Amino acid sequence: MKYLKILVFLLFAFTTTNAVAQKTSAEKILGCWTFKKIEFNGKYDFSEELILQTQNTVVCFNANGKFITTNAKKSSEPINGSYKIADDGKTLSQKRDLSDEGFDEDAEIEFLNDENLIFKLEFGTMYFERK
Incomplete structure (x- = not known):
């Protein structure tokens, strides 16, 4: 009986600790990310230019x-803006400070x-990797 109580306690402790320890997307995304590559789902006129512009981007x-x-x-100015992650943690909306209208694009x-x-x-x- 004593072992059963210990087993139940450990099972409860591990499952509640694990549930609390899981981070949300909003917490995981914090920090700096280095752009690594892009895969296009078709042919676009801007593909090559976008690849060149995004190299070494953080x-x-x-x-x-x-x-x-x-x-x-590049010696270009940094781009500042705001972002929001949807409640479901699956969509990021961002608005650059350069733009006057709504959010620029959802990802x-x-x-x-x-x-x-x-x-x-x-x-x-x-694709990005943590810096």
Whole structure:
């Protein structure tokens, strides 16, 4: 009987600790991510240009709902903006400070863990690694 109580206690402790320890997408995405590659789901006129523009790009998401995108090799100005992750944790909406209208584009969070982030967009899939 004593062992049964210990087993029930350990089972309860491990399951509740595991449930509390799981992070939401909004928590996991915080920090800086380095762009690694893009896979297009078709032929687009802008494909090659976008690949060149995104090389060495780093996106940092802050807890206050702001992001900053910089390019390590280009001397271009950083892009600032705001973002929001849907309650279901599967969609990220972002609005650059440069734009006057609504959110620029939504992206589906296809995969997100401590090391990798994959966004699915209308034109393809973007892969990032934690910096």
